[in-house]
Amino acid sequence: MTLIDGKQTAQKIRQELAEEVKTMKQQTGKVPHLAAILVGEDPASDTYVRMKVKDCEQIGYQSTLIRYDADISEEELLAKVEEINQDKDIDGLIVQLPLPNHITSEKITFAIRPEKDVDGFHPINIGRMAKGLPAYVCATPHGVLELIKRYEIPTSGKHCVVIGRSDIVGTPVSILMSRKAYPGNATVTVCHSRTPNIAEITRQADIVIAALGKPEFLTADMVKDGAVVIDVGTTRVEDSSKKSGFGLRGDVKFDEVSPKSSYITPVPGGVGPMTRASLLYNTMLAAKGAIY
Amino acid sequence: MTLIDGKQTAQKIRQELAEEVKTMKQQTGKVPHLAAILVGEDPASDTYVRMKVKDCEQIGYQSTLIRYDADISEEELLAKVEEINQDKDIDGLIVQLPLPNHITSEKITFAIRPEKDVDGFHPINIGRMAKGLPAYVCATPHGVLELIKRYEIPTSGKHCVVIGRSDIVGTPVSILMSRKAYPGNATVTVCHSRTPNIAEITRQADIVIAALGKPEFLTADMVKDGAVVIDVGTTRVEDSSKKSGFGLRGDVKFDEVSPKSSYITPVPGGVGPMTRASLLYNTMLAAKGAIY
Numbered sequence: 001m002t003l004i005d006g007k008q009t010a011q012k013i014r015q016e017l018a019e020e021v022k023t024m025k026q027q028t029g030k031v032p033h034l035a036a037i038l039v040g041e042d043p044a045s046d047t048y049v050r051m052k053v054k055d056c057e058q059i060g061y062q063s064t065l066i067r068y069d070a071d072i073s074e075e076e077l078l079a080k081v082e083e084i085n086q087d088k089d090i091d092g093l094i095v096q097l098p099l100p101n102h103i104t105s106e107k108i109t110f111a112i113r114p115e116k117d118v119d120g121f122h123p124i125n126i127g128r129m130a131k132g133l134p135a136y137v138c139a140t141p142h143g144v145l146e147l148i149k150r151y152e153i154p155t156s157g158k159h160c161v162v163i164g165r166s167d168i169v170g171t172p173v174s175i176l177m178s179r180k181a182y183p184g185n186a187t188v189t190v191c192h193s194r195t196p197n198i199a200e201i202t203r204q205a206d207i208v209i210a211a212l213g214k215p216e217f218l219t220a221d222m223v224k225d226g227a228v229v230i231d232v233g234t235t236r237v238e239d240s241s242k243k244s245g246f247g248l249r250g251d252v253k254f255d256e257v258s259p260k261s262s263y264i265t266p267v268p269g270g271v272g273p274m275t276r277a278s279l280l281y282n283t284m285l286a287a288k289g290a291i292y
Numbered sequence: 293m294t295l296i297d298g299k300q301t302a303q304k305i306r307q308e309l310a311e312e313v314k315t316m317k318q319q320t321g322k323v324p325h326l327a328a329i330l331v332g333e334d335p336a337s338d339t340y341v342r343m344k345v346k347d348c349e350q351i352g353y354q355s356t357l358i359r360y361d362a363d364i365s366e367e368e369l370l371a372k373v374e375e376i377n378q379d380k381d382i383d384g385l386i387v388q389l390p391l392p393n394h395i396t397s398e399k400i401t402f403a404i405r406p407e408k409d410v411d412g413f414h415p416i417n418i419g420r421m422a423k424g425l426p427a428y429v430c431a432t433p434h435g436v437l438e439l440i441k442r443y444e445i446p447t448s449g450k451h452c453v454v455i456g457r458s459d460i461v462g463t464p465v466s467i468l469m470s471r472k473a474y475p476g477n478a479t480v481t482v483c484h485s486r487t488p489n490i491a492e493i494t495r496q497a498d499i500v501i502a503a504l505g506k507p508e509f510l511t512a513d514m515v516k517d518g519a520v521v522i523d524v525g526t527t528r529v530e531d532s533s534k535k536s537g538f539g540l541r542g543d544v545k546f547d548e549v550s551p552k553s554s555y556i557t558p559v560p561g562g563v564g565p566m567t568r569a570s571l572l573y574n575t576m577l578a579a580k581g582a583i584y
Contacts, residue, residue: 106425126422127415130467131459133398157486159493165470167423175422175467178457178482187493189481190470194449201451201479 001258004147004230004265010273013146017280018059024287025060032287033062034118034279035084037095039077039103040070045096052094055276061283064090074103078111085113091286092118094279115292118282121168130175134291136282141173143274144209144230146281148183153207153228153263156185161202163218163251164211165192169232173209198222215249220256229257229264232271248272293550296439296522296557302565305438309572310351316579317352324579325354326410326571327376329387331369331395332362337388344386347568353575356382366395370403377405383578384410386571407584410574413460422467426583428574433465435566436501436522438573440475445499445520445555448477453494455510455543456503457484461524465501490514502543512548521549521556524563540564 021031034056038049049065056063066080077095084093093116099105109117114124120138128135137145148155160177164170170190178188186207191198193212199222202208210218211232223229233251241247250267258264265271285291313323326348330341341357348355358372369387376385385408391397401409406416412430420427429437440447452469456462462482470480478499483490485504491514494500502510503524515521525543533539542559550556557563577583 123419123423123425124416125419127417127419130418130422130463131415133415157488165472171422171467171470174482175463178463178484180457185484185486187481187483187487189479190466191479192470192477194477195479196449 001261002151002263003258004151004263004270006143006147006265006270006273009147009150010143010277012150013274013277013281014055014059017284020284021060030287031060031062032056032092032283033064033090034092034094034283035064035066035087035090037066037068037077037080037093039068039072039096039099042098045098049096051276052279055280056283059280061280070100072103074107077103077108081108081111085111085116090116092116092283094119116286118279118286120172120282126167126172129172132179132181136285136291137176137278138168138172139275139278139282140169140211140232140271141176142278142281143271144173144232145176145183146278147230147265147271147274148207148228151263153183155183155207158186158206159189159204160186160207160209161189161191161205162209162211163191163198163202164213164232165190166211169211170209173211177207177209210251212251214251216251216253218252218257220253220260223257223260225260226262227260229261230271231265231267234267234272293553294443294555295550296443296555296562298435298439298557298562298565301439301442302435302569304442305566305569305573306347306351309576312576313352322579323352323354324348324384324575325356325382326384326386326575327356327358327379327382329358329360329369329372329385331360331364331388331391334390337390341388343568344571347572348575351572353572362392364395366399369395369400373400373403377403377408382408384408384571384575386411408578410571410578412464412574418459418464421464424471424473428577428583429468429570430460430464431567431570431574432461432503432524432563433468434570434573435563436465436524437468437475438570439522439557439563439566440499440520443555445475447475447499450478450498451481451496452478452499452501453481453483453497454501454503455483455490455494456505456524457482458503461503462501465503465524469499469501504543506543507541508543508545510544510549512545512552515549515552517552518554519552521553522563523557523559526559526564 053063120136125135162174177186202222207228209230215235231250231252239247345355412428417427454466466482469478494514499520501522507527523542523544531539
């Protein structure tokens with residue numbers, strides 16, 4: 001069994017990007033610039049955004065964090081998005097979700113120019129991805145594929161079973177794994193809450209991608225010997241042994257599944273760190289104009 | 293075994309749309325208006341476009357057919373698309389593919405305003421569909437789902453196996469069949485040319501959607517008893533018994549598969565006629581402003 005080290009891989013990606021930033025700066029005087037908008041005081045959102053900004057600083061990107069009180073109007077927020085859309089100095093823009101209830105997230109996300117949509121949430125980026133065209137791929141699916149690629153896990157002709165059909169993980173990762181490319185060219189099955197016989201299907205899988213958000217859902221009897229197991233789950237659970245009082249649980253019962261698997265991602269330290277690295281990767285693509 | 297009659301179903305849809313046009317005309321003085329652009333002299337394309345125009349006339353839509361010689365420049369064609377984009381009198385625009393080699397089809401397709409993209413080829417419509425938002429669904433996937441719906445075939449929790457991963461049939465139909473809706477909520481597997489054990493997988497299917505374009509690929513030993521079989525294949529083959537000298541063959545070996553199936557679509561007369569009806573359906577949505 002090989003433990004897929006997402007933390008180390010993400011670190012490697014950040015190093016590669018830091019090198020690229022240096023070269024870019026020497027050649028053009030410019031560095032990638034990510035703007036992030038945070039609305040309200042949600043502590044988790046606050047932490048996520050600050051981590052993203054810190055990631056940028058660490059590898060030499062410029063970053064701009066724009067904070068608004070929770071009572072900002074949809075119009076004001078849209079006006080800011082439009083201002084950043086027009087700002088030639090800013091390459092990528094993310095708006096931290098969730099937004100307060102009086103703001104329609106969709107309206108804001110769709111207002112971001114596809115060229116700056118480094119979160120890959122805009123329908124045009126999802127549609128381009130589905131058509132096999134250059135696109136910003138959302139952070140988590142991108143992170144999953146990058147792990148598969150860097151560990152040189154074969155995917156062509158393999159049976160990949162994805163558990164979960166969310167529009168930011170399950171659905172895009174299933175599209176990517178079946179497209180004509182590497183990683184990809186897999187036979188892909190998408191299971192979800194309406195699938196009556198999930199175990200029967202996951203037992204056929206060469207690669208299982210668990211992205212349903214139910215702690216320790218995937219048990220040893222559900223995977224075949226030698227399967228590749230990618231755990232996208234990150235559910236917060238109370239854990240008195242941690243200083244913070246909570247821990248993260250994946251969708252995979254790691255202790256019993258790992259001995260059967262050929263490759264497996266842990267939680268934490270698997271897909272999670274890759275998600276943050278993917279945002280940096282997409283921001284570099286934006287700065288280089290590599291997609292549009 | 294129930295034979296799914298696509299010809300009759302398409303006829304029914306046309307009648308329903310014709311009724312809707314009458315009401316629309318009485319209430320607003322307006323009828324749906326489809327514009328079609330045809331470049332060059334390809335006889336098959338010529339036939340398709342003329343059929344689409346004829347369909348419009350039959351049910352009371354307005355239609356405009358714009359023909360160009362094969363040597364029209366990309367710029368001129370783009371200018372025309374832009375003109376129609378701005379024309380408030382035209383609800384839907386299709387550009388018949390394939391286009392001559394000196395024109396990048398993608399550039400033209402993507403230039404059509406998403407609001408008028410009744411073929412559902414624009415990435416934004418595919419992305420919206422993937423996100424479960426209102427969108428123009430491409431004609432063939434839409435036709436497949438409409439048949440399933442009108443024959444009240446259960447899909448929730450069923451295993452649907454799609455053979456083929458094209459961006460206009462296999463991929464979108466697989467996304468639609470797994471989304472939270474009816475038809476949908478199925479466990480979906482996408483097989484393709486790289487799948488080593490297709491028969492093993494199709495034998496598990498409650499619903500098989502064959503869209504690979506290989507005549508009579510799906511044989512009786514590949515389906516389980518009682519399966520629903522949807523045949524999207526329409527390969528032209530020589531057939532001296534036909535006046536035209538050719539006939540259409542589906543991806544399913546109909547004679548041997550039909551006795552085992554609970555529902556099956558024939559070729560011709562199954563999915564084919566539905567494709568044309570779907571275009572009319574999307575054009576009505578455009579005229580009503582139902583999507584955007």
